[in-house]
Amino acid sequence: MHAPTWLRWAWVVPAAFLLAFLAIPLASLGRQVISPGTVGYLFDPLPWRVAGLASGQAIVSTLLALAIGLPMANVLTRYRFWGRRWALALATVPFVLPTVVVALAFRALLGGSLGSGFALVVLAHAYLNLAVVVRIVGARWVTIDPRMELTARSLGAGPWTAFRTVTWPALRPAIASAAAIVFVFSFTSLGVVLLIGDSSTRTLESLVLRQTSILLDFQGAAVSAAIQALVVGSVLVWAARQRAAQRGGSARPMRLIRPRGRSSLAVGVVATAAAVIVLAPVLALVWASLRSSSGWTLAWWSGLFGPNTIDAGSTRIGSPLSAMARSLTFAIATGAVAAVVGGLAAVSVLTGRIGRAFAIATALPLGISAATLGLGTLLAYGRPPLDLRATGLLVPIAHALIAVPLVVAVATPTLRATDPRLVTVAANLGARPTRAWWTGYGPALRTVMVAAGGLACAVSLGEFGAASFLARADGPTVPLVIARLLGRPGEASFGVAAALAVVLVIMTTTLVAAVDRGGRRR
Amino acid sequence: MKESTGLRVVDLVIGYDSPLHEPFTFSVAPGDVLAVVGPSGCGKSTLLGTIAGLTPALGGSIEIGGRDITALPINERRVAMVFQEALLFPHLNVRDNVAYGPRRAGVSREEARAEADRLLTWVDLEGYGDRSIEQLSGGQAQRVSLARALAAKPDALCLDEPFSALDAPLRSRLAQDVLAIVARAGIPAIHVTHDPDEAAAMAHGNPGGSILSM
Amino acid sequence: MKRISTAVLATLSASALVLTACSTNETTTDATEDATQSAATPSADEPVTVQLLTHDSFALSEDVIADFEESSGIDIELVSGGDAGSMVAGAILAAGAPTADVMFGVDNTLVTRALDEGVFEPYTSPEADSLRPDLADQTFDGLVTPIDFGDVCINIDDTWFEAEGIAPPTTLDDLVDPTYSGLLVVQDPGTSSPGLAFLLSTVARYGDEWPTYWQELKDNDVAIAGSWSDAYYGDFTFGGGGDRPIVVSYATSPPAEIVYAEGEPPETVSTSSMDDGCYRQIEYAGILAGTDNVEAAQQVVDWLLSAPVQEDIPLNMFVFPARAGTPLPEVFTEFAGQVERAEQLPADYVAENVEGLLTEWGSVMGR
Structure with missing residues (x-):
């Protein structure tokens, strides 16, 4: 192994981060809640039944997200066409739309035909998680030489067989990563389930919320949260196994393919379908932001930016404008923290110093419910002797905690595909260890960190649950303001919320496109 | 009758939206090598791609063994491609890489593997079957790639700069091997290179060899 | 080689800190907060901060808060506890070592559990005399104070x-x-x-x-x-x-x-x-047991029940004030359900x- 010595210690950063902001909060909460009697709650059939229901729902959501997301990942990351970069950034949009907004947009678009319930929830989950599939699988797919499949075809394989026997095995670890994450997000979903779900779509997360905030049954909640963590942990172990099985491939992105003939038709169809799928709810929002009972209006937009705005300056809660600035800073901070922590975690996993258990540990925050994490963080860092709330650090830290698993999932398959011989070659040419290592892994690391950083920014921009616990009441983020507006009557509330959601979409698209562009310039 | 069993290209127009070159007409007999040489960017690879089916022809026809393949999809042309990089399938070991073509043709797993071992012997890699492709050197990988192409029993072989990633001594050795293998397989081959010496070696190392300069 | 590793780590964590530090700067430059800070600093000899834990539907006019901060020398720091239920859950879990000084917004479906868990410190506000008669007896032995109802x-x-x-x-x-x-x-x-x-x-x-x-x-x-x-x-x-x-x-x-x-x-x-x-639904405020700021916290509870806040409540939170005789805005008298x-x-x-x-x-x- 030609890894430089400091790399052996790379795991310290993510480990310390997880200890401080995951383990300690959970321990503070557990100490308060868990007693020997808690074990008895394990025999309550309710949480197990909910776990079963939620698993079924999450599997269907995952399959649907893959069915829509894989063709999108293929076209958006591998083919050259006009507007590709923006299309790719737009594909991230569903991920950041606050669930409140997506739920209402889906109701508006499909509610008449589907009502609420299973179908609507599954569609909303697939929609929200498209970006996970596109980003994670796309990051791998761009590194697969398109001539590999052509070679297979020249050896007699039909198009489908070539995909199945050559591209699929190469993609499988990345698809497993993405599927695991979509499953976990759907399995632990809260907002969508509360807003448009019914009894067939309950999740443990919604059970935890009911147990904590309505029934105040903390021991029952602890058991439900533990079952959720158990299921999520098992899925993550499975995904880690799949990833470890990966072999070969290049770590460098291939040149984009210029679509011709039939393939340009296919690219056109998929790109258009992607645009329609991604944009339909967004356009519904744009429409809502421009309509009032008396026809077309710009009142909601001027309500957002004008001097005499909804709430602006009149209450301590602050203007939508200040929430935008705040969300943006949180997002950038989250992106940076998550890229550093997640990048070092991925590198540590790669060098095999600490093994798979650690990789799984970094992914665990995905399975911790927002309520659990929020309450634990408050107990650990929200009161003397250590009150960090006023520093404004807690929100980006919580968001980074949620984003790190995504960073690791994006980074590991690609880093694993990097040929370690490059390092050897560089070392043989006389480069010092760090330099040689960087020559080998640097380009891949840079590409991947940028993709992952963009995803982390997006996580932060759209996150609601943890922020509702940890943001200052007078310092809400954009999703919190939207939820607030949607929590009261009046067409101005709805109109301004729609306008603000559109702003959130624009912020995300621009930020992610900028990050992607920055990543391509060397 | 040799003509009808070889590769025949008549008035073939290559290019994407507009022709890249004036129409080609040539034929390559079974066991012979046509060396195509020219500076990069002049359309050599496009010519090869058009014959293999990666790029549709803008006009003219391509026949192999009297069969018109101009409009056929890649996998029905029976033209095997070997690229500059070996492009071995990373999730398969050396033997299963070579057995890939026979498997697609419906040969049973055992027979395909036996065939693969036979071809590995042809390319001097006897006993390498169980290795993972990460354990191969650049020259070995390219030989496996060649064996894989031949195992599919193609009617023609297209070699796109297959040696350019290798160093000089290895290159000339491999060139000799390719000539011998092509002659033994008895199929027409087109060899694209930017290196005139390599083109000359390929063309003249073979009784029916010729050079097409672009 | 150990030195290199620590240097690298230091750089990494430093850059993370710099970036997050920006966010703090950003929040403090909000226009809405400038007023608070300039208002608080000159008046108080020893400025006290009271952390007011509220749910995510809380709202009051900026000038009502600023006036209080100026006259009392107490800085109000609003702390969000999520929705009302989550806020109460958090308060119960932190009972005795609270995450704030005063909690506002616990309602009558949840208040008993909070009382049972010893979340509140007893306090009867002098302003409680002015509660509506139907709410006057709703203080649960002086542990909480009704502030509004809906x-x-x-x-x-x-x-x-x-x-x-x-x-x-x-x-x-x-x-x-x-x-x-x-x-x-x-x-x-x-x-x-x-x-x-x-x-x-x-x-x-x-x-x-x-x-x-x-x-x-x-x-x-x-x-x-x-x-x-x-x-x-x-x-x-x-x-x-x-x-x-x-x-x-x-x-x-x-x-x-x-x-x-x-x-x-x-x-x-x-x-x-x-x-x-x-x-x-009745919403209560109470002083969280274990706070060091009892006196200032009491002032904040008094203030929540004072006329200026009570008059400000209807149009901010769309609930009715608990203080008897508080004038209601016209939209309420005309259109709200009576x-x-x-x-x-x-x-x-x-x-x-x-x-x-x-x-x-x-x-x-x-x-």
Whole structure:
């Protein structure tokens, strides 16, 4: 192994981060809640039944997200066409739309035909998680030489067989990563389930919320949260196994393919379908932001930016404008923290110093419910002797905690595909260890960190649950303001919320496109 | 009758939206090598791609063994491609890489593997079957790639700069091997290179060899 | 080589800190906060900060807060606890070593549990003398102070009923009448606070017979939404593109429709609140046991019940002030539901039975 010595210690950063902001909060909460009697709650059939229901729902959501997301990942990351970069950034949009907004947009678009319930929830989950599939699988797919499949075809394989026997095995670890994450997000979903779900779509997360905030049954909640963590942990172990099985491939992105003939038709169809799928709810929002009972209006937009705005300056809660600035800073901070922590975690996993258990540990925050994490963080860092709330650090830290698993999932398959011989070659040419290592892994690391950083920014921009616990009441983020507006009557509330959601979409698209562009310039 | 069993290209127009070159007409007999040489960017690879089916022809026809393949999809042309990089399938070991073509043709797993071992012997890699492709050197990988192409029993072989990633001594050795293998397989081959010496070696190392300069 | 590693780590964590530090700068440059800081610094000899834990629907006018900060020398720091239920959960878990000094917004469905867990420190505000008579005895032995109340009521889209030529329902009993079949949307009481309030109002009204009433609602094709937003903006004919003209909402939703209308406030509003079958939610404030700031915290509770805050409450939070004789804004007197007698259940009854009620509701409704 030609890894430089400091790399052996790379795991310290993510480990310390997880200890401080995951383990300690959970321990503070557990100490308060868990007693020997808690074990008895394990025999309550309710949480197990909910776990079963939620698993079924999450599997269907995952399959649907893959069915829509894989063709999108293929076209958006591998083919050259006009507007590709923006299309790719737009594909991230569903991920950041606050669930409140997506739920209402889906109701508006499909509610008449589907009502609420299973179908609507599954569609909303697939929609929200498209970006996970596109980003994670796309990051791998761009590194697969398109001539590999052509070679297979020249050896007699039909198009489908070539995909199945050559591209699929190469993609499988990345698809497993993405599927695991979509499953976990759907399995632990809260907002969508509360807003448009019914009894067939309950999740443990919604059970935890009911147990904590309505029934105040903390021991029952602890058991439900533990079952959720158990299921999520098992899925993550499975995904880690799949990833470890990966072999070969290049770590460098291939040149984009210029679509011709039939393939340009296919690219056109998929790109258009992607645009329609991604944009339909967004356009519904744009429409809502421009309509009032008396026809077309710009009142909601001027309500957002004008001097005499909804709430602006009149209450301590602050203007939508200040929430935008705040969300943006949180997002950038989250992106940076998550890229550093997640990048070092991925590198540590790669060098095999600490093994798979650690990789799984970094992914665990995905399975911790927002309520659990929020309450634990408050107990650990929200009161003397250590009150960090006023520093404004807690929100980006919580968001980074949620984003790190995504960073690791994006980074590991690609880093694993990097040929370690490059390092050897560089070392043989006389480069010092760090330099040689960087020559080998640097380009891949840079590409991947940028993709992952963009995803982390997006996580932060759209996150609601943890922020509702940890943001200052007078310092809400954009999703919190939207939820607030949607929590009261009046067409101005709805109109301004729609306008603000559109702003959130624009912020995300621009930020992610900028990050992607920055990543391509060397 | 040799003509009808070889590769025949008549008035073939290559290019994407507009022709890249004036129409080609040539034929390559079974066991012979046509060396195509020219500076990069002049359309050599496009010519090869058009014959293999990666790029549709803008006009003219391509026949192999009297069969018109101009409009056929890649996998029905029976033209095997070997690229500059070996492009071995990373999730398969050396033997299963070579057995890939026979498997697609419906040969049973055992027979395909036996065939693969036979071809590995042809390319001097006897006993390498169980290795993972990460354990191969650049020259070995390219030989496996060649064996894989031949195992599919193609009617023609297209070699796109297959040696350019290798160093000089290895290159000339491999060139000799390719000539011998092509002659033994008895199929027409087109060899694209930017290196005139390599083109000359390929063309003249073979009784029916010729050079097409672009 | 160890030196290199620590240097690298130091750089990494330093850069993370720099980036997050930016966010703090950003928040403090908010226009809304400048006023606070300039107001607080000059007056107080020794500025005290009181952390006020609230739920995510809290709002008060900036100048009301600033005036108090200036006159008292106390800085108010608003701390969010998520929704009301999560906030109470957090307060219970931190009982004795609280995450703030004062909590505002615990309501009568949750307050008993908080009291049982010793969340509050006793305090009877001198301002409590001015509470409305019906709230004066609601202080749970001086542990909490009622600050405001609101009524969860059936809302009706009057325009729809006018257009259809049907008389709108006026009582809970009407809702099971076949005339109103398929017209009502309620919220799931297991996930929505107004949904739970509506369930409790039927329990208060029908006693042990409440499951029968719900069975009849179900037979009358009631729709169940997951949340208030989903019901109001998704199903209600007035709020959005829905097809149901009767919804569970608040007595103050009609005035909110006026205040948050487009442009000039309209003269009338097309929704009204049904006066029968409303459930009263009372919000309390209390001092969190274990705070070091008892004296300042007491001042904040007094202030919450003082005339300026009480007058400010209706138009910010769309609830009614707890202080007797507080003048109401015109939109309230004109358009809010005037509930003569709201349904109520004893707080300890709710605390003990809520789980059983939800389970039984679920089995009746097949959810």
